[in-house]
Amino acid sequence: MNTQDQKLFTPGPIAMDPETIAIGGTQSQYFRTPEFSKMMLECNEMLQTALDAPKDTRMIFLTASGTAAMEATVMNLFTAQDKLLIISGGTFGKRFEQICNIHQIPNEVITLEWNEAFKPEMLSRYENRGITGMLVNMCETSTGQLYPMDTISDFCKRNQICLVVDAISSFLCDPFSMQKYGASAVIVSSQKGLALHPGMAFVAVSKEAFENRCAKNEVRSLYLNFNNYYPEILRGQTEYTPAIGIVNQLNDKLKRVLGNGVDMYINYCANLAEYFREQLHSLNSLRTVSYPLSNCVTPVMCTEGGAKQIVNSLRDEYGIYVVPAAGDLADSMFRVAHMSQQLTKQDIDQLIILLQSIKNN
């Protein structure tokens, strides 16, 4: 099957707009030019707007995956003198733990069991306990759980905690405001809600966090040191060659996002999510979970097992891609993402019919 015929219900890469695909198919232009600088400056400003970030926010444009941006953010904002709190409810929470441990940054962890909802009272024992930073995956992509950002933000404000939000899968899918949450740093990447080729990640750092943390921190890296990206970006450049093809896609996409309004994208995703979750009720042995969910992805529990067979049948027989759960859950759960504007309710209808038919065989 031609890869172009794949129907992607995966949480990245997601189906790209025809405009974005077309831009991928153009020559990478030389980038040390006034024209390229202008385009980067536009991206810089538009990303701030889309994140509802304060105007003096510093944007870092990394040519790397979201994981590199998570690691760089921790390396640039924190040191061994900090004490971080991590909400760890799946693969990406664990990744933050791993990053802190590698870089020897003291941390405490709120670990959620499988299927356990985060509860505001889990934060109580960390009030006034000298926590200086908090790491949260707004949507934990491996489970779909959406953490209550208002509660978390209030806790951080009350305790003067530097809040880092991994919004990689939530950006353009769930309502978000850097300003409202008072976040010190927000991480997004190219192949999720933005629906570009994978290969870039973007970090918004508040002026205060940049000046009081990044600029004073002795970051032991060249490539991942934010001080090598800002203020360079203010002249529309990056020190190292960026993924030019993706920058071209980003510029075009952000213009369309802001033209249509960020809310339009979030609502579209919310509607698809709601529709899929409703339709799921019609399937006897499949159901979703009880904890709060992001709009971007729905975990589907197979009460009679057989998740692997469903994932493989959809892929091999129909070119439809949903993603298996990791580890122990591999045969009891799969995930269906619905982040792309290119997915429709008809696509979901088709998926539901196929799920019904596979379960009956």
Added chain:
Amino acid sequence: MNTQDQKLFTPGPIAMDPETIAIGGTQSQYFRTPEFSKMMLECNEMLQTALDAPKDTRMIFLTASGTAAMEATVMNLFTAQDKLLIISGGTFGKRFEQICNIHQIPNEVITLEWNEAFKPEMLSRYENRGITGMLVNMCETSTGQLYPMDTISDFCKRNQICLVVDAISSFLCDPFSMQKYGASAVIVSSQKGLALHPGMAFVAVSKEAFENRCAKNEVRSLYLNFNNYYPEILRGQTEYTPAIGIVNQLNDKLKRVLGNGVDMYINYCANLAEYFREQLHSLNSLRTVSYPLSNCVTPVMCTEGGAKQIVNSLRDEYGIYVVPAAGDLADSMFRVAHMSQQLTKQDIDQLIILLQSIKNN
């Protein structure tokens, strides 16, 4: 001017083949699949072949720029117990110095003055001096100087030195053999001789260096730790989402490179370089340098100054991109790269005519 009309004489990005451009214009497929794994495994094997690497070489596929690959290679192969020797003859030699200093790896530096050729006798004082590793930019892209790899390789073999070759601009432009040079690591990137979109870099690490160095080294990074890439790549996967669009281009390009033969690409580049350097003689106030040059780029000295004006005129009036020299040399030198199979002798004829005409105005 539409960026698609740019005529690129730049040392990255370079003009891409029509096939490569077309592949950039396709949807990024989901990558945790047997099909994608197969493609990565093919890339793994083909890159080894193109580098003339021993069959047990470990290939690392990084989604990042060449600088990240340079940094990762130093971080993974060396520690504070090493003593490195760096040939530093321009921007990229200095970058190796900077990386070693950030990561506190002891180093000695052979610094070349501007326009100074590297001479084999510069190595004499480092014989039997406990040097454990050597870092060399085979072609120092900022000056075009090609270092004598046979001499350097012999020196390293004689002194049991772990040789790291940055072949970023030389790969597919200058003759190269990892096997012959006995290199412990070789670095290449996507937007140079391979002529793909920028955004990926590849490191070939010898089995011995991987087992005796990378595997034992406590690398303080998640994203840049080679142990998180190998042996993962043996099942055709990377731990973090790769730049799928570039992997697709790489697979296609390497098939064509190996089909035509690596030598065909090197010869094409050598012929263009020779032709341009010959034609340059016809221009009175322009000449190239006397040190040995890589095939990939020609530094052009303006004996009467005016380099900036030439660079700007070519760009603004004709859409032709050559690159200025850095710093003090900005008005006395520019560089002309000729790495792309899409450039022809006719393109060079046109460039020479325009250079003549600009100089006469």
